[in-house]
Amino acid sequence: MKPVAEACLRNQQPIADALAPWLQAAGQWLELGSGTGQHGVYIAERHPSVRWQLSDVADTLEGMRAWQQEAGLANLPEPIVLDAADAVPPAPVYDGVFTANTLHFVGWEIAQAIITYASGSLKSGGTFAVYGPFNDNGSYTSDGNISLDKWLKSRDASSGIKDEQAIVDRAANCGLMLMSATDMPANNRFIVFQKN
Ligand SMILES: C[S@@+](CC[C@H](N)C(=O)[O-])C[C@H]1O[C@@H](n2cnc3c(N)ncnc32)[C@H](O)[C@@H]1O
Incomplete structure (x- = not known):
């Protein structure tokens, strides 16, 4: 049976709407920490010319595969196992990297590894889009x-909501320039970077 993340059902449309302007025809996108894979299915269904690669750590693979196979979309290949904490990025092959609700879920070391991996796998000019809750200069926003x-x-104990400014600084150190940061429903943020 497919696992269902209720939060995805609530936020998939606002996320897809926020991402749409950054998706280019024939773009190759990688999603890090896809979880159930619901966001990828939702986005790939609406953007058939974008190839969307789901990924996450090994124990989520079965659930992601259930969503991916049921969707049966030509632009949504088999999910791959990808642990950003110990994976070496491929050559820069992706036009975009997306990750939702991962940076607060993990400790700072892994959050940094996710950003490093995203940057390493992006082509020059590629887009890194991040969705989730962030603090503002050390303060909770809700x-x-x-x-x-x-x-x-x-x-x-090592996990928790990160400061948006720390994420932006880390991204800058990885060659990712801040393009936009917008409020999303339920006190989340959508932050977009471009690879230099
Ligand atoms: C809160 S869930 C979010 C799942 C999905 N992106 C969503 O929005 O519903 C956090 C995800 O981060 C993934 N994750 C944790 N550590 C990771 C790592 N080292 N590399 C890649 N993904 C990781 C978890 O497996 C989990 O699927």
Whole structure:
């Protein structure tokens, strides 16, 4: 049976709408930490000329594959196992890299590794798009994010909501220039970078 992430059902349309202007025809996109794969299915269905590669750590593969196979889309190939913490980026082959709700879910080391991997796998001029909750100069932006952070840390003390400014700095160190950062529903943010 397919795993269903309820949050994806709520936020998939706003995310797809925010991403749409950055998707170019025939673009090759990689998603890091796809989870169930629902975002990828939703986006690939609406952009048949974009090839969307789902990926995540090994224990999510079965669920992602269930979504990918049921979708049966020519532009949504088999998901791949990709642990950003110990994977070496391929040659810069992707036009875009997308990741949703991953940077707060992991510790700072892995968050940095995700950004490094994204940069390493992007072609020059490529797009890195990040969705999720972020703090603003050390402050939570909502009560909901305070509760989320508490829950995150109760399961993994090293995880938690990151400062947006720290993400932007880390990205800059990896050659990723900030293009835009916009508010999204439920106190999330959509941040877009371009590879130099
Ligand atoms: C909160 S879930 C988000 C899933 C999906 N992107 C979404 O928005 O529904 C966080 C995801 O990060 C993935 N993740 C954790 N560590 C990772 C790593 N080292 N490399 C790649 N993905 C990782 C988890 O497996 C999980 O699927």
